Amino acid sequence: MQYCPAGAGLISSRPFFDPKNKKNMKLNQTLALVAGFAAALQLATAGNITGKVTLKGTPTPDRDISDDMKTDSNCGKLHTEPVKIRYCIVGEGGALADTVVMLKSVPGAKSTGASAAPLVMDQKGCEYVPYVAVAQTGQKIVVKNSDPTLHNVHPSPVNTTGGNKEDNKAQASGAADLTFEFPAAENFLKFVCNVHPWMFAYITVTDHPYVAVTGKDGTFTIKDVPAGKYTLVAMHRKAAATGVEKEIEVTAAGAKADFELTMPGAK
Amino acid sequence: MNRSSVNHIWLHRFAVFTALATLALLAVGGVVTSKGVGMAVPDWPNTYGYNMFLFPPSKWVGGIFYEHTHRLVASGVGLLTTILAVWLWIVESRRWLRWLGVIAFFAVVLQGVLGGLRVVLFKDEIGIFHATLAQLFFALVCAMAVFTSRRWTERRAPSRLVSENTNHRAEAVLGAPVRRLVLATTVLIFLQLVLGATMRHQHAGLAISDFPLAHGKLWPATDAASVARYNSNRAEVTGANPITSVQIVLQMAHRLMALVILVCVSVLAWRVRSSGAPSNASARSKNGSQRAETVLGAPLRRLAFGWLALIFTQIALGAWTIWSNKAADVATAHVLVGALSLVTGVLGCLICFRRSPQDERSPVAAFSETAPVHGVSV
Numbered sequence: 097m098q099y100c101p102a103g104a105g106l107i108s109s110r111p112f113f114d115p116k117n118k119k120n121m122k123l124n125q126t127l128a129l130v131a132g133f134a135a136a137l138q139l140a141t142a143g144n145i146t147g148k149v150t151l152k153g154t155p156t157p158d159r160d161i162s163d164d165m166k167t168d169s170n171c172g173k174l175h176t177e178p179v180k181i182r183y184c185i186v187g188e189g190g191a192l193a194d195t196v197v198m199l200k201s202v203p204g205a206k207s208t209g210a211s212a213a214p215l216v217m218d219q220k221g222c223e224y225v226p227y228v229a230v231a232q233t234g235q236k237i238v239v240k241n242s243d244p245t246l247h248n249v250h251p252s253p254v255n256t257t258g259g260n261k262e263d264n265k266a267q268a269s270g271a272a273d274l275t276f277e278f279p280a281a282e283n284f285l286k287f288v289c290n291v292h293p294w295m296f297a298y299i300t301v302t303d304h305p306y307v308a309v310t311g312k313d314g315t316f317t318i319k320d321v322p323a324g325k326y327t328l329v330a331m332h333r334k335a336a337a338t339g340v341e342k343e344i345e346v347t348a349a350g351a352k353a354d355f356e357l358t359m360p361g362a363k
Numbered sequence: 364m365n366r367s368s369v370n371h372i373w374l375h376r377f378a379v380f381t382a383l384a385t386l387a388l389l390a391v392g393g394v395v396t397s398k399g400v401g402m403a404v405p406d407w408p409n410t411y412g413y414n415m416f417l418f419p420p421s422k423w424v425g426g427i428f429y430e431h432t433h434r435l436v437a438s439g440v441g442l443l444t445t446i447l448a449v450w451l452w453i454v455e456s457r458r459w460l461r462w463l464g465v466i467a468f469f470a471v472v473l474q475g476v477l478g479g480l481r482v483v484l485f486k487d488e489i490g491i492f493h494a495t496l497a498q499l500f501f502a503l504v505c506a507m508a509v510f511t512s513r514r515w516t517e518r519r520a521p522s523r524l525v526s527e528n529t530n531h532r533a534e535a536v537l538g539a540p541v542r543r544l545v546l547a548t549t550v551l552i553f554l555q556l557v558l559g560a561t562m563r564h565q566h567a568g569l570a571i572s573d574f575p576l577a578h579g580k581l582w583p584a585t586d587a588a589s590v591a592r593y594n595s596n597r598a599e600v601t602g603a604n605p606i607t608s609v610q611i612v613l614q615m616a617h618r619l620m621a622l623v624i625l626v627c628v629s630v631l632a633w634r635v636r637s638s639g640a641p642s643n644a645s646a647r648s649k650n651g652s653q654r655a656e657t658v659l660g661a662p663l664r665r666l667a668f669g670w671l672a673l674i675f676t677q678i679a680l681g682a683w684t685i686w687s688n689k690a691a692d693v694a695t696a697h698v699l700v701g702a703l704s705l706v707t708g709v710l711g712c713l714i715c716f717r718r719s720p721q722d723e724r725s726p727v728a729a730f731s732e733t734a735p736v737h738g739v740s741v
């Protein structure tokens with residue numbers, strides 16, 4: 097999964113080799129050995145959670161936004177095909193994309209957001225790419241503008257008591273990337289452009305790295321989960337906004353967990 | 364400086380123009396909220412770093428066009444209001460009217476600052492207040508246009524005539540019950556406006572997507588599972604917030620309030636249906652009573668029927684807003700007709716609580732003397 101952050105790394109941020117201080121170097125070598133051993137040990141008792149999410153019931157109808165697009169001719173001319181907001185992307189056999197799957201709570205797990213690679217969100221064809229993504233607390237979220245028009249990037253968090261701040265920044269065509277980050281966990285934190293009100297995207301912010309988003313084939317992989325028993329949650333904006341839970345046990349061999357989400361109200 | 368009570372025709376015309384400009388401003392402001400583009404310009408008072416008057420038209424794309432136009436028209440109304448206040452201060456003899464001009468000036472400044480703070484402080488609550496003050500300001504400017512009119516300054520006071528004559532019919536038409544009804548209905552419309560503004564400024568789209576039923580029922584289910592179902596099945600126009608049970612109840616309150624207002628205005632129209640009509644003249648023996656009816660009755664009758672037409676239009680537009688899945692133009696028309704309904708109520712109150720042309724006190728002061736129980740100022 098491309099938006100899946102890497103598992104917790106245990107590599108020391110201190111330099112391993114310091115020519116000015118041999119004692120220090122020896123100490124560093126020892127530390128590196130210990131760290132390597134610990135990492136190996138963790139990997140030995142950690143596994144990946146994989147699975148597939150499918151949808152049952154009638155998906156929310158797509159909304160055609162071709163006419164909206166034309167209100168900014170810069171956007172309209174980027175599209176030759178009709179454009180739709182895809183509330184539910186359903187593939188073969190009901191495979192459901194854009195579902196966030198995460199561990200509910202992991203004792204002792206910490207966000208690795210500060211050292212993780214930034215989540216990149218592009219504005220392309222006056223749409224957010226991706227539409228649904230995940231980031232960790234403290235992880236950089238880099239927003240690009242690949243369009244020949246200007247956007248305002250307007251993250252609108254709800255968890256303001258946790259410290260997430262609403263923001264609104266202009267981004268002209270060709271302007272430098274914008275960077276955001278959020279200190280508190282929040283499901284489906286909304287990014288919106290008000291210049292083009294049909295542009296919105298959701299980033300789920302977690303305070304641990306054990307989270308993934310399903311791809312078009314409905315599959316997901318959460319990497320390097322320490323062995324143990326967990327509650328796994330699958331959330332989809334339309335099919336399961338508050339989430340569907342599943343008890344799982346992760347061993348060195350990993351774990352498998354499939355979800356069948358039912359549209360609320362569907363029989 | 365010659366302050367006289369002589370009617371200044373150009374001052375009146377200018378006040379009318381200011382009122383029309385304010386209506387246009389309400390329209391543009393309504394479109395901004397209907398389209399969800401209020402935050403399309405992230406900075407204030409600048410526009411994308413430009414001085415707002417120098418922002419190049421090539422960049423007025425998408426939602427920026429509406430938000431930027433709103434800011435420009437607002438500046439224009441601010442200027443008009445300033446001129447009106449200064450003009451009144453120089454030529455107007457009625458002290459309270461001069462101060463009304465000053466109040467209008469500060470109201471328009473406050474309104475501009477609120478609009479700016481809404482953008483930079485990210486507060487929906489300010490949006491609600493901004494929308495409410497907008498309509499109160501519109502009512503104020505309309506009232507000022509009335510106060511500066513020849514009709515207003517020359518018309519004989521109705522309530523004094525009523526107290527002079529003993530005709531029961533005239534009492535029934537012009538008496539306290541009618542006045543209270545006009546006032547109460549105006550207050551209800553104001554509350555209705557606050558309800559409407561609250562719904563619009565939560566940016567959640569339609570909390571109930573069908574009409575006349577509500578989520579298929581007379582009274583919609585608001586339990587968590589049902590609300591989840593509503594949210595799942597709707598296709599939001601913009602990145603609307605999920606709807607909540609509170610918002611569903613708010614919209615039901617808005618619908619019921621509409622019904623109450625319709626009943627109130629219908630009753631009023633029925634009460635004054637024949638007042639001031641020429642056909643009444645033969646039935647009147649006393650000159651005074653007939654005079655009273657034509658003086659107050661005719662304008663009030665016209666107003667009541669105009670008001671009723673507005674309320675019917677408003678209810679139709681409300682229904683259409685829902686059937687069109689909150690199309691921006693329909694929703695904005697609903698805001699505008701709502702504003703006109705409020706203003707009609709305010710003008711009705713002015714007609715009813717008017718005392719005497721020689722009376723230099725404000726209508727508010729006159730009103731508090733005639734009906735001290737309510738303590739609500741118009």
Ligand SMILES: [Cu+2]
Nearest residue numbers: 247289291292
């Ligand atoms: Cu945009």
